[in-house]
Amino acid sequence: MKSEQYQKLLLDVWREACRHIEMGESAETFLRMLRQQVALDGIIIHWLDQEHRRVSVAAVVPGQLRSSIVAPIEEVSEKQFRQLAEWIRAGVILRHESADRKLLPVPLLNALAEGTSGILVAPLCGPHGTLGMCSLLPAKGHPLTGQHRDLLLAIQEPLAVALENDRRLHELAVLREAAEADRRTLLTRLGREEMGGLVVGMESGLSLVIARVRLCSRSLVPVLILGETGTGKEVIAREIHNGSGRGSGPFIRVNCGAIPRELIDSQLFGHEKGSFTGAVEARQGWFERADGGTLFLDEIGELPPDAQVRFLRVLQDGFVERVGSQRVTPVDVRVVAATHRNLAEMVSNGRFREDLWYRIAVFPILIPPLRERLHDVPALVDHFVRRAAVRFGLAAVQATEADIRLMQTYDWPGNIRELGAVIDRAVILGEGSTLEIEAAMGTPHSAAAGRVGLPSASAVFQSPARISSAPVSQAAAASPRVETLEQAMRRQIEAALEATRGRIEGAHGAAAVLEINPHTLRARMRKLGIKWASFRAPRMDR
Numbered sequence: 001m002k003s004e005q006y007q008k009l010l011l012d013v014w015r016e017a018c019r020h021i022e023m024g025e026s027a028e029t030f031l032r033m034l035r036q037q038v039a040l041d042g043i044i045i046h047w048l049d050q051e052h053r054r055v056s057v058a059a060v061v062p063g064q065l066r067s068s069i070v071a072p073i074e075e076v077s078e079k080q081f082r083q084l085a086e087w088i089r090a091g092v093i094l095r096h097e098s099a100d101r102k103l104l105p106v107p108l109l110n111a112l113a114e115g116t117s118g119i120l121v122a123p124l125c126g127p128h129g130t131l132g133m134c135s136l137l138p139a140k141g142h143p144l145t146g147q148h149r150d151l152l153l154a155i156q157e158p159l160a161v162a163l164e165n166d167r168r169l170h171e172l173a174v175l176r177e178a179a180e181a182d183r184r185t186l187l188t189r190l191g192r193e194e195m196g197g198l199v200v201g202m203e204s205g206l207s208l209v210i211a212r213v214r215l216c217s218r219s220l221v222p223v224l225i226l227g228e229t230g231t232g233k234e235v236i237a238r239e240i241h242n243g244s245g246r247g248s249g250p251f252i253r254v255n256c257g258a259i260p261r262e263l264i265d266s267q268l269f270g271h272e273k274g275s276f277t278g279a280v281e282a283r284q285g286w287f288e289r290a291d292g293g294t295l296f297l298d299e300i301g302e303l304p305p306d307a308q309v310r311f312l313r314v315l316q317d318g319f320v321e322r323v324g325s326q327r328v329t330p331v332d333v334r335v336v337a338a339t340h341r342n343l344a345e346m347v348s349n350g351r352f353r354e355d356l357w358y359r360i361a362v363f364p365i366l367i368p369p370l371r372e373r374l375h376d377v378p379a380l381v382d383h384f385v386r387r388a389a390v391r392f393g394l395a396a397v398q399a400t401e402a403d404i405r406l407m408q409t410y411d412w413p414g415n416i417r418e419l420g421a422v423i424d425r426a427v428i429l430g431e432g433s434t435l436e437i438e439a440a441m442g443t444p445h446s447a448a449a450g451r452v453g454l455p456s457a458s459a460v461f462q463s464p465a466r467i468s469s470a471p472v473s474q475a476a477a478a479s480p481r482v483e484t485l486e487q488a489m490r491r492q493i494e495a496a497l498e499a500t501r502g503r504i505e506g507a508h509g510a511a512a513v514l515e516i517n518p519h520t521l522r523a524r525m526r527k528l529g530i531k532w533a534s535f536r537a538p539r540m541d542r
Helices: 003-017 023-034 063-068 078-090 107-113 146-190 207-217 233-242 261-269 305-317 343-348 354-360 374-392 401-408 415-430 437-441 447-451 464-468 474-478 485-499 510-514 518-528
Strands: 040-049 054-061 073-075 094-096 119-125 131-138 223-226 251-255 294-298 319-321 328-330 334-339 363-366
Touching: 003 023, 003 146, 023 040, 023 054, 023 146, 040 078, 040 146, 054 146, 078 119, 078 131, 119 146, 131 146, 207 233, 207 363, 223 233, 233 251, 233 294, 233 334, 261 305, 261 319, 305 319, 305 354, 343 354, 374 401, 374 415, 401 437, 415 437, 485 510, 485 518, 510 518
Parallel strands: 223 334, 223 363, 251 294, 294 334
Antiparallel strands: 040 054, 040 131, 054 073, 094 119, 119 131, 319 328
């Protein structure tokens, strides 16, 4: 081969190898280039799947050679696979004939070598560990020569790079498919079709809130979100984060009321390995994890006084010190806090630090309760119906005007969260054909409740505030005795168990009716001595 032709061929092969395309397409181009220099029938490229100990075909050109391939993926013994890998790493080109079965434990090559003057096989070892081999099949009547070997030796390295690129492309495709599957699963659990989206009511009942969100999003000022339970404080916090320059950074939500007192420092600031019993490894705290993004501290009023001091120091100094460490770590975190409590009153009572109050309440945002924006109910109902339809795999049914009027007559003490729970129940009870709003809200004398076999004990579906406002009997009114919390809890749990025939879990279970975790419900039943099995069969004493 002339030197100029050789250099041009090598340059073209390298250019093709670096295009980062699939091996099948590259192999066709390689074969076309090689045929300009030597007589070839085809080219086959294998790769070694080291995780599953298999030899797989990465490319076969031309396509009609596939008819000769009996097993595109061949499992070999551990010893054979180890020998094959050692030969590839050694980089020695072999002339493979049907008599060389012990050298290359690949039956495919043995079958192709039958009746030919041999196959030239070059090992391919990618720069990051991908192992494979390239086989050249000479044209009939053209035996292998030294030119075939020199040519294969020259392109051995770019072929290995091309195989490495092909494997990475396939790995990325698998990871992309897995990520998309996880995303769709998460959206289904959330009852959504896409991430993001507008805040329901931002053009009407929440217009003033959204205006303040847009004002504060552009700065890094700490924000305090105030509002009753269930008004959507986290939704507003995410809107602040997404509208800021930190939208691409992490958004970390921490419920301060859910952290055990003894673990608050470890959770917020992190700890070093061995700093306390059970600290088997170092751990980043929530501040470090939110670095470059937003830390949303929900129920900030639940922080104990000693944690408030350390939290204030992080806000002032901009660094954290892990438990058990003498080294400080700088953090760049925007803090958004939220609470349903009256922090100003807690400050006056000494239950919340005044200096921390001034630090986090630089820009307060008050979210109005649902009873003050009942004109948002139709849009919220439509949103929750579509969410429930996705979550439960049912058809989305539009609420009637009578349904909307019924919901607008209720004051919604649980706000958006309570409305979402009612719509979930209504969708489940309607089984995708209707919205059983009346039954879901626990309205007495509901025909829908009778159809599904539910008792008329409307208290099962009513909120605690609605139950407490219900009329009482004359005997009860005459009695000064107030029902204890445990007695009320027992009555509610037993009513839910009776309505669900003793079922605890699932969409129609007592836990869903009471809107608590099934494990929490079982724990309370054990504490109160309630036996769920007694609700499985009709009870003679009722």
